[in-house]
Amino acid sequence: MTKQEVISCIESRQQNIIEDLIEELTIKKNTLNIDSDEIKDADSQSHRDEYQDDEEDIDNRLENAKKALTIVKNIPLKKSEKVELGALIETDNFLMYIGIATQKFQYMGKDIIGVSALAPLYDELRDKIVGASFTMQGVRYKIQSIE
Numbered sequence: 001m002t003k004q005e006v007i008s009c010i011e012s013r014q015q016n017i018i019e020d021l022i023e024e025l026t027i028k029k030n031t032l033n034i035d036s037d038e039i040k041d042a043d044s045q046s047h048r049d050e051y052q053d054d055e056e057d058i059d060n061r062l063e064n065a066k067k068a069l070t071i072v073k074n075i076p077l078k079k080s081e082k083v084e085l086g087a088l089i090e091t092d093n094f095l096m097y098i099g100i101a102t103q104k105f106q107y108m109g110k111d112i113i114g115v116s117a118l119a120p121l122y123d124e125l126r127d128k129i130v131g132a133s134f135t136m137q138g139v140r141y142k143i144q145s146i147e
Contacts, residue, residue, distance in 0.1 A: 001107065001108050007088075007097070009112070010072055010100070010112075014072065014102075018069065021058055071100050080147060082129050083098060083122075083128045083129075083143070084126065087147065089143055090143070090146075092144060093111065094110065094111035094113060096112070097114045098125070100114050100116055101116040121136060130144065130145055
């Protein structure tokens with residue numbers, strides 16, 4: 001599997017997250033379309049306020065997802081000799097892409113995780129080369145290759 005394939009997979013997954021959030025936001029907005037005449041008591045107003053808070057939360061998550069996709073698309077595709085923004089790191093257990101945070105997922109039989117350049121783990125990994133080790137969640141890993 002190539003670095004470009006992994007990046008394309010991450011971009012596709014991020015686009016799916018964006019689409020799901022847009023759908024969720026649309027449902028919330030449609031639910032909020034309550035005429036003010038229908039709000040008859042404090043309980044109804046409380047539910048409306050709760051839906052508005054949920055809508056704001058979804059909107060924030062949507063904006064963050066869009067920013068993350070933009071970050072991935074703007075990272076130059078180049079060969080990396082050390083851990084840096086845009087590097088694809090192979091360990092004995094998984095692949096790690098340095099750019100945006102993702103949940104672990106499988107692609108072509110390999111576990112892949114995205115790590116944000118703002119994450120403390122990236123600070124530990126930055127500038128490491130093939131053969132170096134690092135610890136993540138109490139487990140020691142060795143860098144087998146970097147693209």
